[in-house]
Amino acid sequence: MFARQVSKHASTLVSRGFASSARSNRKVAVLGAAGGIGQPMSLLLKSDPLVTALSLYDIRGAPGVAADISHVNTHSTVKGFEKDDLKDALTGAEIIIIPAGVPRKPGMTRDDLFNTNASIVRDLAEAVAEYAPKALVGIISNPVNSTVPIFAEVLKKKGVFDEKRLFGVTTLDVVRASRFLGEIKSADPKDINVTVVGGHSGVTIVPLLSQTSQGKDVTGEAYKALVHRIQFGGDEVVQAKAGTGSATLSMGYAGARFTNSLIRAMNGESGVIEPTFVKSPLYESEGVEYFSSNVELGTEGVKKINPVGELSSEEQELLKACLPDLAKNIKKGVDFVKA
Ligand SMILES: NC(=O)c1ccc[n+]([C@@H]2O[C@H](COP(=O)([O-])OP(=O)(O)OC[C@H]3O[C@@H](n4cnc5c(N)ncnc54)[C@H](O)[C@@H]3O)[C@@H](O)[C@H]2O)c1
Numbered sequence: 001m002f003a004r005q006v007s008k009h010a011s012t013l014v015s016r017g018f019a020s021s022a023r024s025n026r027k028v029a030v031l032g033a034a035g036g037i038g039q040p041m042s043l044l045l046k047s048d049p050l051v052t053a054l055s056l057y058d059i060r061g062a063p064g065v066a067a068d069i070s071h072v073n074t075h076s077t078v079k080g081f082e083k084d085d086l087k088d089a090l091t092g093a094e095i096i097i098i099p100a101g102v103p104r105k106p107g108m109t110r111d112d113l114f115n116t117n118a119s120i121v122r123d124l125a126e127a128v129a130e131y132a133p134k135a136l137v138g139i140i141s142n143p144v145n146s147t148v149p150i151f152a153e154v155l156k157k158k159g160v161f162d163e164k165r166l167f168g169v170t171t172l173d174v175v176r177a178s179r180f181l182g183e184i185k186s187a188d189p190k191d192i193n194v195t196v197v198g199g200h201s202g203v204t205i206v207p208l209l210s211q212t213s214q215g216k217d218v219t220g221e222a223y224k225a226l227v228h229r230i231q232f233g234g235d236e237v238v239q240a241k242a243g244t245g246s247a248t249l250s251m252g253y254a255g256a257r258f259t260n261s262l263i264r265a266m267n268g269e270s271g272v273i274e275p276t277f278v279k280s281p282l283y284e285s286e287g288v289e290y291f292s293s294n295v296e297l298g299t300e301g302v303k304k305i306n307p308v309g310e311l312s313s314e315e316q317e318l319l320k321a322c323l324p325d326l327a328k329n330i331k332k333g334v335d336f337v338k339a
């Protein structure tokens with residue numbers, strides 16, 4: 001009876017937020033699995049019928065989290081790995097999602113996390129290059145605008161960089177945009193799909209409200225307030241948590257949703273599109289090597305990078321403000337590894 005309830009719960013979850021397609025073998029590794037994001041995200045991944053094996057790694061506490069989650073009666077297997085077991089955690093992983101690193105406290109920017117998180121991400125990239133060079137990798141650790149270039153530079157040094165396989169996870173911005181616009185319009189967010197382009201920090205987050213039927217008539221002060229809330233939604237949570245961390249539960253949801261999209265595309269489903277921060281030709285001529293836009297996912301990761309499309313005059317201004325900051329953040333990451 002309970003087993004049936006759980007599987008009903010899993011399919012409800014799938015129908016509301018995630019989608020399902022044919023089952024195949026998909027091993028997902030989470031690095032930073034015992035943290036604020038790692039735990040709820042791993043639980044949601046355990047509820048996802050498309051995940052067949054979960055490999056939970058952290059420098060502390062992952063075996064306990066794995067033992068706990070492994071009792072959830074879905075079909076996937078779960079294993080936890082201690083600090084020195086990174087090789088075993090990564091071997092055979094097809095998808096690796098990384099929320100390892102420190103979160104913000106009030107008054108900090110994401111860039112203030114650079115000094116701590118840059119070396120964490122660099123070291124994990126070295127291990128991925130060695131033990132799972134073909135995996136699709138989603139980076140959650142902040143500052144995403146810099147940690148994705150760091151990861152790429154390490155893989156390049158090791159001769160295994162494939163730009164189709166590396167993603168900065170910006171799904172939380174998309175989730176927030178849909179939710180906040182839904183609140184204004186008294187509409188169900190599941191019917192609202194807002195493309196968010198650029199990067200994942202303050203003014204580098206550019207929501208394209210004019211491209212949605214519900215968003216295009218939001219104007220004036222209401223428009224400004226909505227854009228500000230989407231760009232600085234992370235601060236809202238950091239302040240509310242008052243020094244104990246940043247978004248973890250909504251990020252766990254967003255990370256599990258993004259993973260589900262990667263797997264559906266790997267399994268051959270067509271038309272899977274997510275905004276995500278990837279190596280992109282769109283603004284390369286302006287010194288921006290990585291950019292988030294709607295990306296069509298395929299069996300090998302990135303299938304097609306879509307341009308931003310038609311922009312309103314306000315969105316053109318937002319993009320103009322985004323690009324220089326983004327270029328600086330990217331350069332900082334690249335320089336860190338080159339140095
Ligand atoms: N991309 C996004 O939209 C987004 C959203 C929210 C948070 N974040 C970022 O995600 C990161 C994690 O946030 P959190 O709230 O889960 O933090 P947390 O402190 O609760 O958890 C981080 C976990 O990482 C682990 N860790 C540290 N170094 C590690 C290493 N070398 N290998 C493996 N694990 C390691 C820690 O032990 C801890 O369990 C932060 O950098 C935060 O800013 C990003």
Ligand SMILES: O=C(O)C[C@H](O)C(=O)O
Nearest residue numbers: 104110142234235246247
């Ligand atoms: O705001 C943060 O520092 C965490 C995350 O990037 C977010 O957008 O919530």
